[in-house]
Amino acid sequence: MSVPATVDPAHRVPERPVRPRMVGRDDGLVLVGSAASGMSLVWVVYERLLPLSGPVGFWLLSYVAFLAIYRSVVRSTHGALAARDRVMAVVVTSGALGLAAPLTLIILFVFSKGIGALVKPAFFTQTLAKVGPLSPEDQGGAQHAIVGTLEQLGLTVAVSAPLGVATAVFLNEVGGRLARPVRTIVDAMSGVPSIVAGLFVYSLLIRTLGWSFSGFAASLALAMLMLPSVTRTTEEVLRLVPGGLRESALALGAPEWRATLQVVLPTVRAGVVTAVILGMARAVGETAPLIMTSFNSSVMNWNPFSGPQSSLPIYVYRLVGNSDPGQVRRAWAGALALIVLVLGLFTMARWVGGAPQRRERRRQRRQAPAPAPASAAAAPASTSAAAAPAPTVDLTRTDHPGGPQ
Amino acid sequence: MAATDFDVPVGLSGDDIPLSVAVNRSPADRRFRLAARASGASTLVVMGLVAVFLAKGAWPALRIAGARFFTRTEWNPDAANGSFGIAAIVWWTVMIALIALLLAVPLAVASALFINEYAPRRLRRALTALVDLLAAIPSLIYGLWGRAFAGDALAGVARWLSRNAGFVPMFDVRGDAYDSSTFVAGVIVALMVLPIATSVMREVFAQTPVAEKEGALALGATRWGMVRAVVLPFGRGGIIGGSMLALGRALGETIAIALIISPKYVVDARVLERGSNSVGALIALKFGEAGSTGLSALLALGLALFAITLVVNFAASFVVARSRSGAGVEA
Amino acid sequence: MTFRTLDRADTVPGSRSAPAPPRASASLEAQSVSAWFGSHKVLERVSLTMSAGGVTALIGPSGCGKSTFIRILNRMHELVPGAMLAGRVLLDGDDVYGDQVQATDTRRRIGMVFQKPNPFPTMTIRDNVLAGLKLTGQATSGRDALVEQSLQRAGLWNEVRNRLDSPGGALSGGQQQRLCIARALAVGPEVLLMDEPCSALDPTSTRRIEETIGEIARDVTVVIVTHNMQQAQRVSDQCAFFLAAEDEPGRIVEAGATAQIFDAPTDPRTADYVHGRFG
Ligand SMILES: Nc1ncnc2c1ncn2[C@@H]1O[C@H](COP(=O)(O)OP(=O)(O)O)[C@@H](O)[C@H]1O
Numbered sequence A: 001m002s003v004p005a006t007v008d009p010a011h012r013v014p015e016r017p018v019r020p021r022m023v024g025r026d027d028g029l030v031l032v033g034s035a036a037s038g039m040s041l042v043w044v045v046y047e048r049l050l051p052l053s054g055p056v057g058f059w060l061l062s063y064v065a066f067l068a069i070y071r072s073v074v075r076s077t078h079g080a081l082a083a084r085d086r087v088m089a090v091v092v093t094s095g096a097l098g099l100a101a102p103l104t105l106i107i108l109f110v111f112s113k114g115i116g117a118l119v120k121p122a123f124f125t126q127t128l129a130k131v132g133p134l135s136p137e138d139q140g141g142a143q144h145a146i147v148g149t150l151e152q153l154g155l156t157v158a159v160s161a162p163l164g165v166a167t168a169v170f171l172n173e174v175g176g177r178l179a180r181p182v183r184t185i186v187d188a189m190s191g192v193p194s195i196v197a198g199l200f201v202y203s204l205l206i207r208t209l210g211w212s213f214s215g216f217a218a219s220l221a222l223a224m225l226m227l228p229s230v231t232r233t234t235e236e237v238l239r240l241v242p243g244g245l246r247e248s249a250l251a252l253g254a255p256e257w258r259a260t261l262q263v264v265l266p267t268v269r270a271g272v273v274t275a276v277i278l279g280m281a282r283a284v285g286e287t288a289p290l291i292m293t294s295f296n297s298s299v300m301n302w303n304p305f306s307g308p309q310s311s312l313p314i315y316v317y318r319l320v321g322n323s324d325p326g327q328v329r330r331a332w333a334g335a336l337a338l339i340v341l342v343l344g345l346f347t348m349a350r351w352v353g354g355a356p357q358r359r360e361r362r363r364q365r366r367q368a369p370a371p372a373p374a375s376a377a378a379a380p381a382s383t384s385a386a387a388a389p390a391p392t393v394d395l396t397r398t399d400h401p402g403g404p405q
Numbered sequence B: 001m002a003a004t005d006f007d008v009p010v011g012l013s014g015d016d017i018p019l020s021v022a023v024n025r026s027p028a029d030r031r032f033r034l035a036a037r038a039s040g041a042s043t044l045v046v047m048g049l050v051a052v053f054l055a056k057g058a059w060p061a062l063r064i065a066g067a068r069f070f071t072r073t074e075w076n077p078d079a080a081n082g083s084f085g086i087a088a089i090v091w092w093t094v095m096i097a098l099i100a101l102l103l104a105v106p107l108a109v110a111s112a113l114f115i116n117e118y119a120p121r122r123l124r125r126a127l128t129a130l131v132d133l134l135a136a137i138p139s140l141i142y143g144l145w146g147r148a149f150a151g152d153a154l155a156g157v158a159r160w161l162s163r164n165a166g167f168v169p170m171f172d173v174r175g176d177a178y179d180s181s182t183f184v185a186g187v188i189v190a191l192m193v194l195p196i197a198t199s200v201m202r203e204v205f206a207q208t209p210v211a212e213k214e215g216a217l218a219l220g221a222t223r224w225g226m227v228r229a230v231v232l233p234f235g236r237g238g239i240i241g242g243s244m245l246a247l248g249r250a251l252g253e254t255i256a257i258a259l260i261i262s263p264k265y266v267v268d269a270r271v272l273e274r275g276s277n278s279v280g281a282l283i284a285l286k287f288g289e290a291g292s293t294g295l296s297a298l299l300a301l302g303l304a305l306f307a308i309t310l311v312v313n314f315a316a317s318f319v320v321a322r323s324r325s326g327a328g329v330e331a
Numbered sequence C: 001m002t003f004r005t006l007d008r009a010d011t012v013p014g015s016r017s018a019p020a021p022p023r024a025s026a027s028l029e030a031q032s033v034s035a036w037f038g039s040h041k042v043l044e045r046v047s048l049t050m051s052a053g054g055v056t057a058l059i060g061p062s063g064c065g066k067s068t069f070i071r072i073l074n075r076m077h078e079l080v081p082g083a084m085l086a087g088r089v090l091l092d093g094d095d096v097y098g099d100q101v102q103a104t105d106t107r108r109r110i111g112m113v114f115q116k117p118n119p120f121p122t123m124t125i126r127d128n129v130l131a132g133l134k135l136t137g138q139a140t141s142g143r144d145a146l147v148e149q150s151l152q153r154a155g156l157w158n159e160v161r162n163r164l165d166s167p168g169g170a171l172s173g174g175q176q177q178r179l180c181i182a183r184a185l186a187v188g189p190e191v192l193l194m195d196e197p198c199s200a201l202d203p204t205s206t207r208r209i210e211e212t213i214g215e216i217a218r219d220v221t222v223v224i225v226t227h228n229m230q231q232a233q234r235v236s237d238q239c240a241f242f243l244a245a246e247d248e249p250g251r252i253v254e255a256g257a258t259a260q261i262f263d264a265p266t267d268p269r270t271a272d273y274v275h276g277r278f279g
């Protein structure tokens, strides 16, 4: 009952901080052992005893046998509950591997196929104008497609960014009876398949109004695909702007339009720019709508407003089915270039999106020399209330499914 | 309405008359509001125009085909007395999407859980960024990979399935061609929608109240017990929402499927056999060679796809808004 | 120890159907417990014995490590990333951080009630009470007697007996907290930890919970963190005063019988604190 208020100094051995582990040291062994015995068992039974064979069945059955063996081993040492927990941990982890492995494979595959032709200068300096089946490897390239992609991307942003931001301002700052249907329709728009956007532009501009195929037509289709994500992300960051900021601007006598354009929007600039760049990353690889809008061309067309124009996705799509292996190699180089472009845009988006947080961290570091406790972002609420970070939106995430507000 | 009637002595009248403060906006502010409202309205107009112009373009073909447009399986709009209908095309579109969801949803749930609850904390941010990056990889790339690499491997799986489980009608294959099939397309589309679905689910799972998770753990729950009792019920809206988003993408997917399948126009259950179809892919494949009726028929296909995805989208909104986490996400 | 191990081994699903008689309470002893968050040390060699069947109150100003200490007792501390600790925690003589001990078992034997009520909002009241059984792999069907008994002990039965199938999130704050107590009691813990269980509640609910503590203390060892000195005096029979000096980890300044801590503290800082002169 009575408690020593201070520990006897004789007991003062140096302390060794430990982090209790949910998983013991021998658990890894159990895991590996179960996997090995599962595979052996299946090999004997499946390949030798039963008249079955083939790698698919072998791996499938091995996995099942592994889970069963692992489960029974853990069950005998730690009980049924722990066994289910461990088995589910393995299943969840394999599920994540099921996501990561093929996608890594895809990127590596495209890299290995495309790097050869991509590093040739011709890829950037020549078009397909004079390329025939007998043309050597280092002739012919995607210059016209690169130009087309850049021009179309620029036009897409020029159309969708102002419109998207203005729509978000309307939804969040102006509002009114129209806001609800607009929000619903913006959500619906984000679900429109890209091919439908292409068909729409084709039907309206080319078939009805008599435009020619052009890069600009493609840009309009792409802008339609990009608009909802710009609108929604902008709206989301606008919602995080504290109301006091608007009111203090209005209280100074600023007219509403100045308060919005010069006070509110600048605070969310990083968020909007991130949203736009991410929209570009998604738009740049869209292929389907190009088929009926910009069509395709194997020669340079500098003018995006008139005549068929190539771009990287359509270049790849049209070349990859070619019977000439040289063209197929050029197609893979185009595919790799697309991946690099997407990766670059994505990195840029994360960098821009992270800029305010970086500034904030630097500011904190200057103010408080003591190191902040290790990321408490998701620490249990009961102990980390003081360390809880301000809410931020991860702008690089994929769009939500729509939801009426 | 009597806001300016100052004859009523304030405080003495029987019923208080609320003074409505008339907002007197400057012309500049009014122009600003008008511009914002016009931008908002433009989305309504654009979506309206989509419906109108698809319908306008589709009308000639729909008039020729009549109600059989929905029941016919063949696709010969440009033949002399051509007959065409969307039955087979829509059937296979749905089959591809279902196979994709069947594979992608469990993997997406597992991946989302892995990132939030199982992965070492240091990796969490990196994995999240990786998933979002993968969601931005163009479907064209998935299609190329499926055509040049995965198709063969998946044909091996299909062969094994049909040899060992061919008695199931779905796994039956006549002849020995396992490539360019519904199954292969479904798997590739599954990979394509996987990061998208994972991203949505992960984000909703991450909003599970920590107090509830700790409550479960404090009762002696294992990690999996906690996930089942707290995270999954809370994240149900995210699972449904992510799945519906994936479904919408899968139904509308064009290029990846166009690069993989070879079109077939019969309705049966043989998903492992060569040949499949999809609304988007068929539009992409036939656009270049279509005559005038053919073009109109393709626009009719586009109209059908537009209608289908709208239905899926609204269904998703409805379900997500009614779930607990869904309300939190969109609030 | 041996009989308890056997007792625990039979928690296979479906093996028990009669309501479990409340287990005997167990003593809990912390020996030189220190704690870190990353490199930041927040507890310095805290030793405290919480005797079986007693009510121990932990008092002290905010941020002195009471929550950290109480979370170390049932192994919730290690859920925080970067959290570390040193020292031993003995439950009836066995180290809960021992090599062969599973955290889930410890948490089942040492229940916890949090500052903010955290019932599972979408589960029914009945399911909330039975959640612990379900989560630890025990049968939950036909356990109406256990539901009633647990809700009785938590002092909630009369208020909810007619709506056991309505969601737990629909109760008032005080009722939710008592539901959490019932939920914790239903798994038959030997110790119940309560981290400021009344700080989010109104005075009436607070009194109800204090009554509940008085009743359950007969068969469960209770450890309660509180900022309310009257509450500490009313419910506890021993008291430990935690304090953290500026930029230093928290320690126990003084511990002993409640009457002694409040009436004749040996340390002047204790006297200052319990008489409301700081903190
Ligand atoms: N999750 C955490 N990460 C980092 N530091 C923490 C965390 N939780 C608590 N701390 C720090 O540990 C110290 C003790 O906190 P706590 O145990 O919650 O105190 P009390 O419950 O007595 O108010 C405080 O200095 C607090 O800032």
Ligand SMILES: [Mg+2]
Residues within 6 Å of the ligand: C066, C067, C068, C195
């Ligand atoms: Mg505390």
